Amino acid sequence: MRDTAPMSDSPLQVDLIAVLVAVTGGEPRVLTIQNGFALPSGPLQTGHRSLQAGLSAWVERQTSHKLGYVEQLYTFAGQSLSESRGVSISYLGLTREAPAHLSGALWRGWYEYFPWEDQRQTADLAAALAARLAAWAKGNQARQARVEGLFGAGWNEELVLPRYELLWEAGLLPEAARHHQATPPLAPGLEMTHDHRRILATAMARLRAKVKYRPVVFELLAQDFTLLELQQTMEAIAGARLHKPNFRRLIEQQELVEETGRATQGQAGRPAKLFRFRPSVLAERGIAGTKLPLTR
Amino acid sequence: MRDTAPMSDSPLQVDLIAVLVAVTGGEPRVLTIQNGFALPSGPLQTGHRSLQAGLSAWVERQTSHKLGYVEQLYTFAGQSLSESRGVSISYLGLTREAPAHLSGALWRGWYEYFPWEDQRQTADLAAALAARLAAWAKGNQARQARVEGLFGAGWNEELVLPRYELLWEAGLLPEAARHHQATPPLAPGLEMTHDHRRILATAMARLRAKVKYRPVVFELLAQDFTLLELQQTMEAIAGARLHKPNFRRLIEQQELVEETGRATQGQAGRPAKLFRFRPSVLAERGIAGTKLPLTR
DNA sequence: CTGCATTATACTCTGAATGAGTATAAATCA
DNA sequence: TGATTTATACTCATTCAGAGTATAATGCAG
Numbered sequence: 001m002r003d004t005a006p007m008s009d010s011p012l013q014v015d016l017i018a019v020l021v022a023v024t025g026g027e028p029r030v031l032t033i034q035n036g037f038a039l040p041s042g043p044l045q046t047g048h049r050s051l052q053a054g055l056s057a058w059v060e061r062q063t064s065h066k067l068g069y070v071e072q073l074y075t076f077a078g079q080s081l082s083e084s085r086g087v088s089i090s091y092l093g094l095t096r097e098a099p100a101h102l103s104g105a106l107w108r109g110w111y112e113y114f115p116w117e118d119q120r121q122t123a124d125l126a127a128a129l130a131a132r133l134a135a136w137a138k139g140n141q142a143r144q145a146r147v148e149g150l151f152g153a154g155w156n157e158e159l160v161l162p163r164y165e166l167l168w169e170a171g172l173l174p175e176a177a178r179h180h181q182a183t184p185p186l187a188p189g190l191e192m193t194h195d196h197r198r199i200l201a202t203a204m205a206r207l208r209a210k211v212k213y214r215p216v217v218f219e220l221l222a223q224d225f226t227l228l229e230l231q232q233t234m235e236a237i238a239g240a241r242l243h244k245p246n247f248r249r250l251i252e253q254q255e256l257v258e259e260t261g262r263a264t265q266g267q268a269g270r271p272a273k274l275f276r277f278r279p280s281v282l283a284e285r286g287i288a289g290t291k292l293p294l295t296r
Numbered sequence: 297m298r299d300t301a302p303m304s305d306s307p308l309q310v311d312l313i314a315v316l317v318a319v320t321g322g323e324p325r326v327l328t329i330q331n332g333f334a335l336p337s338g339p340l341q342t343g344h345r346s347l348q349a350g351l352s353a354w355v356e357r358q359t360s361h362k363l364g365y366v367e368q369l370y371t372f373a374g375q376s377l378s379e380s381r382g383v384s385i386s387y388l389g390l391t392r393e394a395p396a397h398l399s400g401a402l403w404r405g406w407y408e409y410f411p412w413e414d415q416r417q418t419a420d421l422a423a424a425l426a427a428r429l430a431a432w433a434k435g436n437q438a439r440q441a442r443v444e445g446l447f448g449a450g451w452n453e454e455l456v457l458p459r460y461e462l463l464w465e466a467g468l469l470p471e472a473a474r475h476h477q478a479t480p481p482l483a484p485g486l487e488m489t490h491d492h493r494r495i496l497a498t499a500m501a502r503l504r505a506k507v508k509y510r511p512v513v514f515e516l517l518a519q520d521f522t523l524l525e526l527q528q529t530m531e532a533i534a535g536a537r538l539h540k541p542n543f544r545r546l547i548e549q550q551e552l553v554e555e556t557g558r559a560t561q562g563q564a565g566r567p568a569k570l571f572r573f574r575p576s577v578l579a580e581r582g583i584a585g586t587k588l589p590l591t592r
Numbered sequence: 593c594t595g596c597a598t599t600a601t602a603c604t605c606t607g608a609a610t611g612a613g614t615a616t617a618a619a620t621c622a
Numbered sequence: 623t624g625a626t627t628t629a630t631a632c633t634c635a636t637t638c639a640g641a642g643t644a645t646a647a648t649g650c651a652g
Binding site: 542545546549561563564565566567 | 609610611612613614617618619620621
């Protein structure tokens, strides 16, 4: 810091890492490279007006889809990331899935990497992990408190990263098992290079939190959508089921959407009205608070 | 990004910028240099295990106070920051005020920079600015909506940065007036170099949001404290008054604090019980959700 | 073409949380 | 000793969130 001991280090390499998320067919998806083993990344290109502008331009070129929403996640430094002494800036971006032009790029479901975070069907996997973590924490009160708080009764869907870190600490992840005594069988879920899986966890947590108080879900939906599609998108992100009548009540009283006048047809059951988000929501994006029903 | 057009830029300079916050005598304070004109900053020193570790070490050396809580704010790049092509990583840190050993360092109240954000006594200043903004927005519906949403009825204390940016856009800030036609008188409040005032706004917003759902207030308090001191610290951060009985009720049902058995003495009025935060709160820091009563 | 399955939509009920106000207790100070 | 000041303890009304139930409108099987 200024006015302190001299340090004068050589300049560093700066990388960008992108977590691009879409929701397709009720499943959250993330764009990967190397057959799902890494997140797309590359060196910072100067000449852009801002970091976000640079990222948006790159993504729009690659996916031929407008990048609706971009948010900075975190900046990492040092050995944690890779061999190169450098800084990595990670971003969360919301799009709709489209064939990536990027060679070797592949959309994958994010629950392939974090199966225990999907509690829409069952919480069995999380419960099984909780049991193994309890065994690991036996006799250590602080550990027990953490296991209970993260995997116990009141499941909080935002704590993706702490849960991941706890599993790491307990040696239940392949990337961590190398550093511990062997404790197979490991937790299920795909591995990633460096700390990319950790970055994905950060992105999931951020999106789960954001979606509760900012109307960003709409970036992931088609222009017109049914209330069920909206609900299922929310459920996909949260990894939890929602009470349908209450969800609809909340959406209505938020005045986020308006009817288009049209409806679905050709499907079983009563046709659903098609909605779109109200123009004022777009205009005031980032101003209005929005409450969506997840965890209190 | 990898697998795309070549770019190969030269390495960049990486700087750290710190927003160190304390609450002293019911006032939020921030550590500055250059007589309040800049935030402490300096080049990234390699050799630290992480960015946060580097910052904590520096702060603890300078202030001889443990840095209770550190959080990354944002990473800026490009011309926005200064003449040097580089990247700046900003941090929010919570401490207690102590004489800074750093030469030229000075603690200042953060409402000296954002007077309209302090609504504990009166909202007159914000109302006056709202009137001037309304005049500026006249005839432009999108602008009117933003003015109303940010400065209007339902004041949301988290929107520090959007409000600051709106004032900039309207040419009411000295740092912005240079880019606009002259529109004095300007809004009150101290200026800062580069975009440091913007970074401070980001820090304020982040802390105001954080304090509602994570027990970080305690980093700003002495080990033992009265409920009134706790309330006044919250009010100082939020820039708003709180209903005393309801605040106490909420604190109690959160089970965050416990009685020490001792009480204040020597002051007017009935002595107040002294409390401390419960050990479990410390242990589960970052796990448990905490609700404090601000804006719904 | 009739009833059944399926999905959408509307409504009710209950308990918890929140906002606001009032009453009592225990100290200092004139 | 009583007035003032601050802490602490209740009460009440309203809103909001969770959970369940009832009705409407379509496709589909017989």
